[in-house]
Amino acid sequence: MALQIGIIGTGWFSKVHADILSNMDGVQVAAFVGTSQEKAARAVQGYASAKAYSNTEQMLDETKPDAVYICVPPFAHGEIESQLVQRGIPFLVEKPLGTNLATPRQILHGVKKAGLMTSAGYHFRYTDAAMKAAEMLESRKIGMALGYWMGDMPQVYWWRQQEGSGGQFIEQTTHMVDLLRCLLGEVDEVYAAFAHRAMKDIHEGVTVHDVGTVTLKLKSGAVATISNTCMLPESDMVGLAIYTEQGVIDIQPDKLIVKEKGRLTEIRNAANPYLRENEAFIHGLRTGDASGILSTYEDAVKTMEVTYAALRSAESGVPVKVGE
Numbered sequence: 001m002a003l004q005i006g007i008i009g010t011g012w013f014s015k016v017h018a019d020i021l022s023n024m025d026g027v028q029v030a031a032f033v034g035t036s037q038e039k040a041a042r043a044v045q046g047y048a049s050a051k052a053y054s055n056t057e058q059m060l061d062e063t064k065p066d067a068v069y070i071c072v073p074p075f076a077h078g079e080i081e082s083q084l085v086q087r088g089i090p091f092l093v094e095k096p097l098g099t100n101l102a103t104p105r106q107i108l109h110g111v112k113k114a115g116l117m118t119s120a121g122y123h124f125r126y127t128d129a130a131m132k133a134a135e136m137l138e139s140r141k142i143g144m145a146l147g148y149w150m151g152d153m154p155q156v157y158w159w160r161q162q163e164g165s166g167g168q169f170i171e172q173t174t175h176m177v178d179l180l181r182c183l184l185g186e187v188d189e190v191y192a193a194f195a196h197r198a199m200k201d202i203h204e205g206v207t208v209h210d211v212g213t214v215t216l217k218l219k220s221g222a223v224a225t226i227s228n229t230c231m232l233p234e235s236d237m238v239g240l241a242i243y244t245e246q247g248v249i250d251i252q253p254d255k256l257i258v259k260e261k262g263r264l265t266e267i268r269n270a271a272n273p274y275l276r277e278n279e280a281f282i283h284g285l286r287t288g289d290a291s292g293i294l295s296t297y298e299d300a301v302k303t304m305e306v307t308y309a310a311l312r313s314a315e316s317g318v319p320v321k322v323g324e
């Protein structure tokens, strides 16, 4: 019998996952849950075996999925995960885990108690660029890193509201923070400056900051800064450049750029990281071997601790210890 997967959320990213899943052997997209029956009914089109629901509990009762994908905006997390924990259903959750730390910490407690298999959507970890960088860094002394997510403002309504998304650093730049943790180790302290420069005057209802820069002290002694803006008319650049005694290793969404010994080498990603992320989770469900899952719920909480500490630092104007 094919693995039955329930998907919560009917937006852009639910479809990205559903398309990958429905092309896998032995996997069936069994259901979509939307905020209305109409939205769910639209989402199931094109997935022959999928049923539409407007209620998670009903979907879980009737479909009895082997696992659930949670692809909802940051503000909508908590209740869904709690239900899955109570029923012992493994899940893959899109980043970020929420808009604050309290809910993810509470969920984590339940996940650990239930011994649930989880995966978090930090797909950068699955890129060839990040994997090659990890390999190279084993024989180099890391000094520092510069991360950046310089772009435009996503058009979905919840993104521009602080209580909807948590702001750019929590919602989007979290990918760079996660990559930093993955490649350079844990963060001890952050100091952040965020500001409102243009977007509040350009769009109605904007409460998120549109520029920000964060200084991070790592437990290893290395330092980093990660900056972001969402005030540009179009996307500019995204990446994490790592500085070592041998040169620069720059991870970008589609490639790795290495500048060492006076030479510049570009290595383009060959594999699709989202496919790898899905394959690792599905393999885990089938075999019980979760070793291919590169970001679990527990690990993603640690990334949330850093991004949330940055928000608290920006609000208070003082450095904040991570995890406090």
Ligand SMILES: NC(=O)c1ccc[n+]([C@@H]2O[C@H](COP(=O)([O-])OP(=O)(O)OC[C@H]3O[C@@H](n4cnc5c(N)ncnc54)[C@H](O)[C@@H]3O)[C@@H](O)[C@H]2O)c1
Pocket: 008, 009, 010, 011, 012, 013, 014, 033, 034, 035, 039, 071, 072, 073, 074, 076, 094, 095, 096, 121, 122, 123, 156, 171
């Ligand atoms: N890993 C990545 O590269 C990546 C890329 C894009 C989006 N994402 C993440 O995926 C999540 C969703 O993003 P999106 O672009 O699909 O947003 P979206 O706004 O297009 O879709 C979100 C969907 O969730 C539904 N929803 C909201 N609350 C719900 C609830 N309680 N129950 C069921 N459905 C609910 C909405 O109706 C909507 O259909 C975000 O957290 C985003 O950060 C990750």
